[in-house]
Amino acid sequence: MFGSKLIYNLIKKILFTVLVLIGASLVIFLVIHAAPGDPVNMLVDTLHSTPAEITVLRHELGLDSPIFVQYFRWLSRIAVLDFGNSIVIRRGLPVINLLLPALRHTIILTFGALFLSFFLASLIVFLTFSRRHTLLSRLSLSLAYIVSSSPVFLLAYVVIYFLNRAVIRITVAQIITRPEWFPVPHNSFGLIPFSFSVLVLALGNGFLIELIRYLREEFNKALNEDYIRTARAKGASVFKHTCRNVLIPVTTLITSKISYLLGGAVIVETIFNWPGIGRLAWDAATTQDYPIILAVTLLVAFVVQLGSLFNDFIYLINDPRALEERLAEESV
């Protein structure tokens, strides 16, 4: 079914992703290395210890070995998911224990926002094309523009103001039928922050408007094609014919813009106190908990690269030719 060239290309793509991840880890390592201050000074009493003691400690920690040796030692620890221990937030707790629950929360939030914004964008684009030049379509499009150009923290308060009572009513109904896997964060009413943050993340952040812009462009392109004219002449559904052809590029957009959502998640989670990756990163950054910041940055880079790999697999399912062309464009 799949040509051998295709499998070769996919393996090449996977290797490329691994190399990119190694490059990203190198960047992060160099950033830590360039950080001001000596890590030894944090461990010893600088006033009462002799230089000899400091040298011994430095040797024990491996800080006197060449930089690339230090890098490979660090990388081999990362490879077995050992990110060290938290130094401020939960002193002494391994970072991985904080990271995994947070990641689960963020994934739930991001997927919710992804589906909601996709739904809203397709609704608005459908309106603008089927009810062209009506007040409703113009109003919804301009509203989408205004909403996505307002920053996330501002939208948060608008949402709280207008939807407070309605959402509380809905979420109380949801809590009764809550599925087992759904996480409830430690601050009492888990679903209110959840619904608010999903809504805000979906609306704000520029993701929605990017999606709308892209969908409209693709629809415009597809509607001018010959096969649409044929379909129209036959009396077949134009909508079905366009959708099939538009969906493929849209999936690429969604997976390639996943970093938008993750960046916006930092602000949304901080405002609504949703215990995800973003909240963790913000807390770590304000308290200077280095191991957590580094682990979060690496994890996010990993997720973004996974998104781009996933993207290529979708291409494979949809249209193998397109992937081959794109890979040929990308490398060599």
Next chain:
Amino acid sequence: MKHVYSQQRHFLRSSNAYSVRDFIGKNFLTLLGGAFILLTFIMFLLGVLYQYGLPTLPYDPYQINLDAVFTTPGLSHWMGTDYLGRDILSRVIIGTQAYTIPGLLAVLVAVFLGVGMGAVWGYYGELKPNVPLIRSFLPDLEVLMNYSMNVINSFPRFVLIIMVCAIFSTNIYFIMFVVGLTSSPDIAEIVKNKVLLLKEQNFIEAAQAIGVRPGGIIFRHIIWHHCKAVIIVQTTYLLGYVVFIETSLSYLGGGFGVQEPRCSWGNMLASGKEYFFEGMFWPSVFPALMIVLTILSFILLGDGINKHLKLQKERG
């Protein structure tokens, strides 16, 4: 059918002189965005003049006046006063300074790095280090550039900014340098595609034949004459993003953005939001309106120029 009709109309009108009214009607939103950006720039200039001692603001933006706390917007204070009795209009005007100069730095970094990398990436893509025996196994410049762009793109900007802030410095110029650095791949990609497209054309060959140096060809013939407009569009979007980053950091606090008593729209909103639900809307609504309108204007301007460019390309 509609398309044909509009073409005919265009043909009929093109016999007349091009009317200003027509231009405004077609580009209304773009012009509106441009006008608002001009307004914010004038506000920035007023703030600068005020710092040199000229009386350009209605009140001193830092003057605390406990007799006039929460004055409603009116003739004496156009936008009212905040919880310390400071005039909000003056603070909104001074607030433009928080992002203007740093934003220009971000743009400068992004454009210089993006154009440089894009030009090299496109023009010298096939170059390889000339090592005997293993030459065919080495990656060429194209692959290397693609790799490094992928590495930069794999960090979401906001996460990278937070990391760099926590480790090095919370200086706004430093933050904007990072913003510029992470935006450069977008510009580089556009420039690269343009260079690849134009490299094969006759006028470049002619320039090479009469002995123009590669630097001259890249920067004068390709970038200056063909990439200017595209770069301007990217710059407008980037400036909108800069306003977003600056206000977000100032809003969230945590020692990263602008701090009291100095003002940015972000921290004015953060301090004013407490009073919104008590019925006093003006400390938070006016800064919020400024943020939304500024970002929206940058987006509208960018979209407008982009549309114009596309129409130009279609006409040939």
